[in-house]
Amino acid sequence: MRLTAVGTSGSFPGPGSAASCYLLSWHAEGRDWQVALDLGSGALGALQAHVDPADLDAVVLSHLHPDHCLDMTGLYVHRVYDPRTFCGSGDSGEAAPVPGARSDAGTQPLAAVPQPPAPLPVWGPGGTEERIARAYHTEPGLSPDAETAHATDLRAAFDFRTLTDRAPFELGGARFEPFLVRHPVECYALRVTTPDGGVVVYSGDTDECDGLDAASAAADVLLCEAAFEEDRDTVRGVHLTGLRAGRTAQRAGVARLVLTHIPPWTREHIVRTEAESAYPGPIDVAAPGATWDIPNGRNPL
Ligand SMILES: [Zn+2]
Numbered sequence: 001m002r003l004t005a006v007g008t009s010g011s012f013p014g015p016g017s018a019a020s021c022y023l024l025s026w027h028a029e030g031r032d033w034q035v036a037l038d039l040g041s042g043a044l045g046a047l048q049a050h051v052d053p054a055d056l057d058a059v060v061l062s063h064l065h066p067d068h069c070l071d072m073t074g075l076y077v078h079r080v081y082d083p084r085t086f087c088g089s090g091d092s093g094e095a096a097p098v099p100g101a102r103s104d105a106g107t108q109p110l111a112a113v114p115q116p117p118a119p120l121p122v123w124g125p126g127g128t129e130e131r132i133a134r135a136y137h138t139e140p141g142l143s144p145d146a147e148t149a150h151a152t153d154l155r156a157a158f159d160f161r162t163l164t165d166r167a168p169f170e171l172g173g174a175r176f177e178p179f180l181v182r183h184p185v186e187c188y189a190l191r192v193t194t195p196d197g198g199v200v201v202y203s204g205d206t207d208e209c210d211g212l213d214a215a216s217a218a219a220d221v222l223l224c225e226a227a228f229e230e231d232r233d234t235v236r237g238v239h240l241t242g243l244r245a246g247r248t249a250q251r252a253g254v255a256r257l258v259l260t261h262i263p264p265w266t267r268e269h270i271v272r273t274e275a276e277s278a279y280p281g282p283i284d285v286a287a288p289g290a291t292w293d294i295p296n297g298r299n300p301l
């Protein structure tokens with residue numbers, strides 16, 4: 001399994017990165033699988049450098065803060081209005097021909113007509129559908145073309161599924177297990193076990209907690225947020241610092257720590273130095289485009 005950092009900026013996009021998004025790619029069951037972990041503000045653009053959004057197999061949202069989910073609105077447009085598969089509004093009254101059906105003459109097959117993609121599985125906390133609908137939907141108001149406004153129907157594009165603490169699900173031979181972590185809104189760390197037994201853990205947004213420790217146990221790669229600096233950000237229950245990410249990695253016995261979700265106002269060298277003071281293993285600071293192979297560790301670029 002390959003982990004690709006797509007958006008690594010914390011809390012909002014920065015000058016060099018979109019907000020949170022990571023891509024997991026692997027081969028199993030005779031085909032490639034592509035799953036996005038979070039799709040924060042700005043991430044849909046960066047994601048297209050790595051995968052055609054039409055080829056995603058699922059999205060898993062750690063929580064519903066904008067920097068982790070807001071580009072689901074753009075993905076909805078992509079899923080519904082992609083000209084390769086768009087079938088029109090469906091209200092023209094004309095019946096679409098059936099692909100492969102024969103014409104009246106019975107001799108020439110009709111050309112295949114576009115078919116909308118099957119709804120994309122989207123795992124997230126309770127309320128994900130309502131959250132994305134609120135973010136996407138716009139009332140036509142005084143528009144002179146209000147009659148052409150489409151109803152927002154997220155279920156045309158997405159198959160919403162609710163994350164439950166420590167209730168695993170499987171996809172393409174990989175096991176995804178969510179762990180409730182410590183953040184002001186319901187948020188999950190994700191422990192992903194690859195078909196060959198490797199483990200990559202994504203912290204979501206969290207402070208130190210038992211849930212993150214349990215999720216991270218003996219992981220090959222812990223992709224861990226470090227949004228705060230120890231001497232500057234004293235509020236607890238929101239984010240990790242480099243020190244607290246390092247302590248988590250050390251307690252959990254992970255093989256590699258990757259620091260991410262660093263906002264433009266947090267200094268990378270500070271969080272790295274803090275982490276190094278608590279964790280003696282290899283540490284990377286995630287940047288867009290960086291990849292890691294699981295369970296082998298860093299992919300040589
Ligand atoms: Zn965040």
Ligand SMILES: [Zn+2]
Pocket residue numbers: 063065183205
């Ligand atoms: Zn958050």
